[in-house]
Amino acid sequence: MRPYPILFALFVSLVPVSAPAQLPEGRPLAYITNEKDNTISVLDVLEGEVVLTAPVGRRPRGIILSQDKKQIYICASDDDRVEIRDADTLKLIRYLPSGPDPELFILHPDGRTLFIANEDDNMVTVVDVPDQAVIEEIPVGVEPEGMGLDPKGNVLVNTSETTNMAHFIDTDSLEIVHNTLVDARPRVSLYTKDGTEVWVSSEVGGTVSIIDPNTYEIQHIIRFQIPGVTDDAIQPVGVRLTDDGRYAFIALGPANRIAVVDQKTKEVLKYLLVGQRVWQLAFTPDQKWLVSTNGVSNDVSIIDVEELEVTRSVRVGRFPWGVVIR
Amino acid sequence: MRAPLRYNPLAPVAIMVCAGFFMGVALFVVVSAEDVSARALSQEELDERIERDKERRRKRQERQKEKGTTLQKKVTLTVPIGILVLEKDIPPALSNLDPIIQREGFDGARLAIEDNLTTGRFIGHDYSLEKVFVGKDEDPVAAFLELAQKTNYIIVAVPKELLLQLADLPQSQSLILFNIAAQDDSLRNEACRDNVFHIIPSRAxxxxxxxxxxxxxxxxxxxxxxxxxxxxxxxxxxxxxxxxxxxxxxxxxxxxxxxxxxxxxxxxxxxxxxxxxxxxxxxxxxxxxxxxxxxxxxxxxxxxxxxxxxxxxxxSWHRNHERWGAIQMQSRFRRQTRRWMGEWDYGAWVAVRAIGETITRIQKDKPKDVKDYLRSDAFAIAAYKGIKVTFRPWNGQLRQRILLSAPRSMVSVAPQEGFLHPRTPLDTLGYDRPASTCNLNPQE
The missing domain is CATH 3.40.50.2300 (Response regulator)
Structure with missing residues (x-):
């Protein structure tokens, strides 16, 4: 067995070291966390090429950009902290306290308040980024994960996987104002651009619930049917909504597909075949391209949003989990 | 390409020499990647983590006190759940180094009660656990009857004959029993009972x-x-x-x-x-x-x-299991008990969560309503198996993926890909409706 890590190291070492020290400028770059490799891959989305692979903390999962897009924040789940890195050099700037096992997080529009879901601890940790201090821990349901903020930043919607709820949290008082029961194992929550709907994916329930944030009632439930794929394998996780209100893209996990849904009518328009166990999604800033992380096939798929077609897949590290694009 | 390298001791050296000067950091990353990610905590780390958890909880409670807020909604439903575990026979020690866990199941139930309470406090539902351990020389029926006066839901870890005796008591007819220990196929067939759900997988x-x-x-x-x-x-x-x-x-x-x-x-x-x-x-x-x-x-x-x-x-459960969020469960369980979760613990966790999930959804706590919901298509919980677990309406058996585990590695998971079934591949395991001689729900 000994030669393999070395061969692999040789292979890996060739990639980052031979890559340009300077990341390409003025083009969309996708930052992808590789959960099992403890690295992130930087992908030139238009070229479809990994331009840099860099070591980060243990079990990297959630990844977001700072408001000025000059820094990336990474949940290093097994290190129980958040890493802030320079988006150009990927050098570590500093750590943030996060509470145990941070999984997903979201930055408040104020640019300084970070809301972190602590999966292991039934808690949402609220952190002030410049002060590097925990402001509050909000007890939520069992295994919190999804984090969605309304466009104004007044309400945070957190989902808890085992409690099966979407918790609506007032970002001012940091208290839960309402809980809405959804289908089993809710993973991701997201507001529409206009703030009138909250989309919540239920992985084991196999559905996406659309909640009215004023009444907290579920208004619509999207279900999926794919010929040749059993219902059990249809497990919605990542959700992305185009700002123009046209499309919703929903990653269906081991169904290996992304559903394209009409944001208005909630009809499924198309299923796009991608890699295995597709979880998280991100748009390029112009929303012309969508990138999906396919955990089991160790690659990402790049989707042309206008044509609704998968244009290519690119190999990254092991178990790509999160993705953000700047 | 690879085979000769394996046996040639010089090959790695040669590669090291060629690549060595620019390998540096990358090698470190790869080597360290081998043994990281989700390694179980040592006893010492576990103790530290438990202490940290306690400290955080204390601080949180202080903050809540200061603020004067409480998360608990007004309690509208109180659901006591019972668990009865019979003392295990201890077989002669041979190679089994693992301790025999008496009262296995209690800790799983306790963790699920906490999970139910976490959910319940948002909607005003309260849960409690009544634990009964019956020694070999004690009367299990008397202990059961006492428990039956306090709760409508009883998890039982007893052998088949005793399970049937308990299920057939007149006092049991309005209760629901959850079997977490008896694997007998007859309990899923000719000896099935309308008031018993089986969490533990059968031998079949x-x-x-x-x-x-x-x-x-x-x-x-x-x-x-x-x-x-x-x-x-x-x-x-x-x-x-x-x-x-x-x-x-x-x-x-x-x-x-x-x-x-x-x-x-x-x-x-x-x-x-x-x-x-x-x-x-x-x-x-x-x-x-x-x-x-x-x-x-x-x-x-x-x-x-x-x-x-x-x-x-x-x-149905093994300490090797880490997929589908199971690692979270393993970690929570170990932090609570300082030991690994066993099959009965997992069964008790599923049973308590199934009751909690049902009552959360239907907002009623009568056994009749709960039983109907458990057997219906509407019922589903996520139980760290990647797909929802449900009950077979014809014999009350929990449908679930079965883990195929070697002592130190998870080898595979059943059902295997390619074993198809019109309802769910899970029904390729054990007694399917046509094969089962039990028919508790003929209208389906």
Missing amino acids: MRADALAQFLLRKRWTKWFVIRGVAPEDDAFVAALQRAANTFGINIVEEKTWDKIADIRRTAKAEVPLFTKTAPQHDVMILADEQGLFGEFILWHSWQPRLVAGTQGLRAV
Whole structure:
């Protein structure tokens, strides 16, 4: 067995070291966390090429950009902290306290308040980024994960996987104002651009619930049917909504597909075949391209949003989990 | 490309020399990647983490006190849940280094009660746990009846005969019992009861899970070695049924009935015992008490792998299990108990969560309503198996993926890909509706 890590190291070492020290400028770059490799891959989305692979903390999962897009924040789940890195050099700037096992997080529009879901601890940790201090821990349901903020930043919607709820949290008082029961194992929550709907994916329930944030009632439930794929394998996780209100893209996990849904009518328009166990999604800033992380096939798929077609897949590290694009 | 490298000690060196000067950081990353990610906490780390958790909880409570807020909504429903566990027989110690956990199930139930309360406090539902441990010389029926006065839902870890006795008591007719220990297939067939749900997989489910896996490996010639206990008879029957279903050839079935301490005799006895068996791909053991099985490995005449009650086992939970969020569950359980979760703990967790999930959804706590919901298509919970777990309406058995685990690695998960079923692939394991002689829900 000994030669393999070395061969692999040789292979890996060739990639980052031979890559340009300077990341390409003025083009969309996708930052992808590789959960099992403890690295992130930087992908030139238009070229479809990994331009840099860099070591980060243990079990990297959630990844977001700072408001000025000059820094990336990474949940290093097994290190129980958040890493802030320079988006150009990927050098570590500093750590943030996060509470145990941070999984997903979201930055408040104020640019300084970070809301972190602590999966292991039934808690949402609220952190002030410049002060590097925990402001509050909000007890939520069992295994919190999804984090969605309304466009104004007044309400945070957190989902808890085992409690099966979407918790609506007032970002001012940091208290839960309402809980809405959804289908089993809710993973991701997201507001529409206009703030009138909250989309919540239920992985084991196999559905996406659309909640009215004023009444907290579920208004619509999207279900999926794919010929040749059993219902059990249809497990919605990542959700992305185009700002123009046209499309919703929903990653269906081991169904290996992304559903394209009409944001208005909630009809499924198309299923796009991608890699295995597709979880998280991100748009390029112009929303012309969508990138999906396919955990089991160790690659990402790049989707042309206008044509609704998968244009290519690119190999990254092991178990790509999160993705953000700047 | 790779094969020669494996045996040439100079090859790695050569590569190191070629690549060494620019490998630096990358090598470090790769090597360290081998042993990171989700390694279990050591006892010391566990203690530290438990202390940190306590401290955080204390601070949080202080903050809440200061703020004067409480998360608890006004309680509108209170649901007590009972668990009754019978003292386990301790078989003679052989190779089993793991402690026998008496009261197994209590901790799983306790964790699920906490999970139910976490959910319940948002909607004003309160849960409590009544634990009863019955010693070998105590009267389980009396203990059960006392418990039955306090709760409508009782989780039981008792053998089949006692389970039936308890389920048939007049006082039990308005209760729901959750079986987390008895694996007997008869309880899912002719001896099924309307007031009993089975969380623990039956022997048939386990045998089918093994058979599917071994069929995929094309290891279809089995040499079955069995003990003399009635449970071993039952497991052999399940193996025979699985062999029939999946076209497996049991080339020989042999009974180990020796009573000498196998630790001393294995070297001499096992080669002789296994020598006469016809050509086989794998040895399948039926030794539920663990009286000899571990010692078949390495002593057999032919070098063959072992599965069944030892070696590769088909289980509902194992400390190897880490997929589908299970790692969270393992971590929470260990932090609460300082030990690994067992099958009965998992069963008790599922039972309490099933009750909680049902009451959360239907907002009623009458056993009749809960029973109807549990058997309906509407019921589903996520139980760290990647797909929802549900109940078979015809016999009350929990549908679930079965883990195929070696002592230190998760080998596979059943049902195997390609084993299809019109309802769900999970129904390829155990007694499907047409095969089951139990029919609790004829209208489905």
